[in-house]
Amino acid sequence: xxxxxxxxxxxxxxxxxxxxxxxxxxxxxxxxxxxxxxxxxxxxxxxxxxxxxxxxxxxxxxxxxxxxxxxxxxxxxxxxxxxxxxxxxxxxxxxxxxxxxxxxxxxxxxxxxxxxxxx
Amino acid sequence: xxxxxxxxxxxxxxxxxxxxxxxxxxxxxxxxxxxxxxxxxxxxxxxxxxxxxxxxxxxxxxxxxxxxxxxxxxxxxxxxxxxxxxxxxxxxxxxxxxxxxxxxxxxxxxxxxxxxxxxxxxxxxxxxxxxxxxxxxxxxxxxxxxxxxxxxxxxxxxxxxxxxxxxxxxxxxxxxxxxxxxxxxxxxxxxxxxxxxxxxxxxxxxxxxxxxxxxxxxxxxxxxxxxxxxxxxxxxxxxxxxxxxxx
Numbered sequence: 001x002x003x004x005x006x007x008x009x010x011x012x013x014x015x016x017x018x019x020x021x022x023x024x025x026x027x028x029x030x031x032x033x034x035x036x037x038x039x040x041x042x043x044x045x046x047x048x049x050x051x052x053x054x055x056x057x058x059x060x061x062x063x064x065x066x067x068x069x070x071x072x073x074x075x076x077x078x079x080x081x082x083x084x085x086x087x088x089x090x091x092x093x094x095x096x097x098x099x100x101x102x103x104x105x106x107x108x109x110x111x112x113x114x115x116x117x118x119x
Numbered sequence: 120x121x122x123x124x125x126x127x128x129x130x131x132x133x134x135x136x137x138x139x140x141x142x143x144x145x146x147x148x149x150x151x152x153x154x155x156x157x158x159x160x161x162x163x164x165x166x167x168x169x170x171x172x173x174x175x176x177x178x179x180x181x182x183x184x185x186x187x188x189x190x191x192x193x194x195x196x197x198x199x200x201x202x203x204x205x206x207x208x209x210x211x212x213x214x215x216x217x218x219x220x221x222x223x224x225x226x227x228x229x230x231x232x233x234x235x236x237x238x239x240x241x242x243x244x245x246x247x248x249x250x251x252x253x254x255x256x257x258x259x260x261x262x263x264x265x266x267x268x269x270x271x272x273x274x275x276x277x278x279x280x281x282x283x284x285x286x287x288x289x290x291x292x293x294x295x296x297x298x299x300x301x302x303x304x305x306x307x308x309x310x311x312x313x314x315x316x317x318x319x320x321x322x323x324x325x326x327x328x329x330x331x332x333x334x335x336x337x338x339x340x341x342x343x344x345x346x347x348x349x350x351x352x353x354x355x356x357x358x359x360x361x362x363x364x365x366x
Binding site: 081085091 | 221225229267
């Protein structure tokens, strides 16, 4: 049982590392602000939330660890908070930027405009 | 390429300086460090608190921390004086969020969580790392988030305006001073801890006076920061018509 938890947790931490690398590359290479925001969110959700859940599983599986439930609980709660806060922050940023017209709005696909055109 | 060369030179210089200036390693403990290690938890001069940082901050170097706190409060008073705005207008703006739905909902949730987390940071200060200042700083993030997601009127319509924050801050400061002076009443010296205040209650280590200092510091720092944030969030239109100091 503890080995399954260990491998699952370690796998989730590795996923987190990969997501962080992709997020960093995307932040450097994506063309404009809105798409870079997507890369940043990949970095926080994939690169912070999933490893935190992985840490929580890893701690549950580690029998030698003192206070293992405290560590598991703390990382789980932190993961949930980041999971809630990151999308809200990204939404607020994108909304504020769009409203203030700070960045040129050049969508590849604009569903809202298509719906309006068809009406 | 030019930038890379500059970076390389800077890197070499920094590493070279670090190697050149590398300090000699300390072989033996200094006498002061040895005293703290021996006495902070177990010894005769102990504050009876497992968290050595807090006991050194508020016990061994208590007067130092008291003066640091006063400096912080003078800074807050200074910024309050700079922002002296007469609030004659009674009608307040609407406290509605104009942001998309997830933002205010998540803000509500996280602001509530922050109150609990900051209280736990402050109240655990004598047992685990943390303490009054850190807890207060975490507490002040909650009104800041609410100001960002809604507006400052969301706080003011619910009864937390600038005056109340300043009153709370003064209560915190007064509490710290009273706790510092309380031992004088029973024949001790100022800021004395151990024989005066109980070391634990109901099996929980209190660290004597450390827990009270932490609670009042928590209140004072949180409320002080909140007052400054409320002032910083005043919309420009509100005091443009009143004639600022420069007109």
